[in-house]
Amino acid sequence: MRRLLPSVGLLGQVVAILLLTMVIEFGVSTLMYERASEFSVRDDEARRLAEHLVISRRLLEERAPVQRPAMAAELTTDRYEVHWDGIADLPLALDPALDATRQQIVDWEPSLRTGDLRLRLISPGRSSKLRGALRLRDGSWLHFRTLAAVAKLDFAVERIVLALVPAIALMVLGGLMIRRTLLPLRRLAAAADRVGRDPVGSVPEDGPGEVRRVVAAFNRMQQRIGALIDARTQALAAVGHDLRTPLARLRLRTEAIDSRETRQAIGNDVSEMEAMIASLLAFLGGDADPESPTSIDLAVMCATLVDDAQDRGREATYEGPDHFELRVRRLAVKRALTNLVDNALHYGDRVTVALVPGDGEVTVCVRDDGPGIPEAELAHVLEPFVRLDPARGRNTVGFGLGLPIVVQAIEAEAGRLTLRNRSAGGLEACVTLPITRYVAPRNTT
Known part of the structure; x- marks a missing residue:
């Protein structure tokens, strides 16, 4: 079941299992009922046909041959058509498919055993109507034909569907009850997902x-x-x-x-x-950082980092709006952007910091003109204590924690860090943050 429903939750799997078992149970029960009903209906039809044949034979035998055609017409009903003839146009061999029906008829009226009862299906394979002949004592034949189809097996899909309606209603009710029972597990999953990112209190201990x-x-x-x-x-x-x-x-x-x-x-x-x-x-020490989110001007922060780089005699430029406010952890985000700018200045001669507002998010891209990073190492370099000095051609300072610190700080803001090599040369590191509160640029005039 886990392989058949890999992406369905526990509630869905429980409901699916219960529904499957109920459908199978209803199907088997309905099939058995239909089989029993079929035999009951066939037995009832055999009894009626046997009674009609006995009465028709007795009345025809009591009449003179010239009166028998008219009597046969009177014996014709909505269910059976009867006529009299001097010969039988049915072969003597019996149809094996009608042995059970013939046996039921003679069981109800044993007197018909001596009447050479013959049965055939009209248009076998397309119709279930019967035609037959019964020999009278003078050698003439009573011919008959059923006007209604003989009962056959019917799975009664409509009845199964109707029977499933209350079952589905009960399944919905049961699903709601199971969902309520699994509520503590959902709370536990939500709390476990917040561990390491947000403060998590004790989960209420209730449920089974x-x-x-x-x-x-x-x-x-x-x-x-x-x-x-x-x-x-x-x-x-x-x-x-x-x-x-x-x-x-x-x-x-x-x-x-x-x-x-x-x-x-x-x-x-x-x-x-x-x-x-x-x-x-x-x-x-990032997990225990007591800093709380505050409203900052991200554009001013980026421009300040560029000014600091220029004060150190480095070539740096800022591209973006003059002001862009949002709510983040100021020190952590500043540390992350500082690491990216210092990294770009360490491996390149020129750095550009671009702030690009988007739909529901804002992106800060730090671009340098250095040697870049091999494509196979772009994901590996984000791991702690990884240094790619041979790949970038310069000595580095520290434990190789610059980019992991950025990843840690940005993920705490529900953001993401992406690295890519520029076609013109160099590396582009982009930090994307969700916009929780945006303030339009201030009017400085």
Whole structure:
């Protein structure tokens, strides 16, 4: 059943199973009923035909031959047509398909056994009407023909459908009850989907006993995960503080070194270590980020990043509206865009930051003119601690967490990060965010 219904939920599968079993049960019951009804109807028709033949034979035998045609006409009814003849135009061989009908007739009227009763179907294969002949005592023949079709097997699809109407109504009612029973599971699935993105409280423990046990286990697991995250965050904060303190002392002590080259080399090493610690804390401490979404001007933020790059003597430009406000976590989004701009400046000589409003979303694209990334590595480079120095031809600083930090921050805003190589050369990194609140550009005149 799981292979037949791979994409149907538990409620749909339960209803489908119940409906299938009810359809099979109704079908089998109706078939058996129709078979029993068929035999009952055939037996009733055989009894009526037997009685009519006995009466007709007796009346015809009591009449003179010249009176028999008129008597046969009087014996004709809406169900049976009767006429008299001196010969039988039916072969002696019996039709095997009518052996059961003939046996039923003679069982009802044993006197007909001696009358050489012969039966045939009119137009076999297309009609179920009978014609036959019964020999009288003087050797003449009583011919008869049924005017109504002989009963045959009928699956009565209409009756099955009518019988299924209350069953379907009961299935709908049962489905609603099952849906109510599965409500705790839906709440559990929604809570599990929010873990790692949004704060999740304890899921109410209700429903059947098995479901309550699953929900209780989830709540306990969530508490353990929260405790582990809190402990990790505290440890990271302590380690970050303990590492920054000796690094600060080391930076101060480098000022006493007479050699300018040595002093600069040690300062570069200290800066690299500080950058590595900052990136590690930003990536591993993201789950416990207490920052709440606020309204920011994304266009101003992008323009400010471009101005900072220009202040450092780099070639950078901004393309987009002067103002574009939306509600996000300001520090996390700024950190993500800063990583993208720094990455572009590290591997290229020129960088362009473009803000493009769209239908229900806004996209910020950071383009550089560097060597780009091999197509096979575009997805791999988003993984933590992955560095592609040989592919991009420059030494990098940090643990390879720049892009993973971007992915983490943007996914927290229900957005996405996409990378692609530009046809003109270089890499384009695009951040797409849903628009939760847009404010039209301010009038600066």
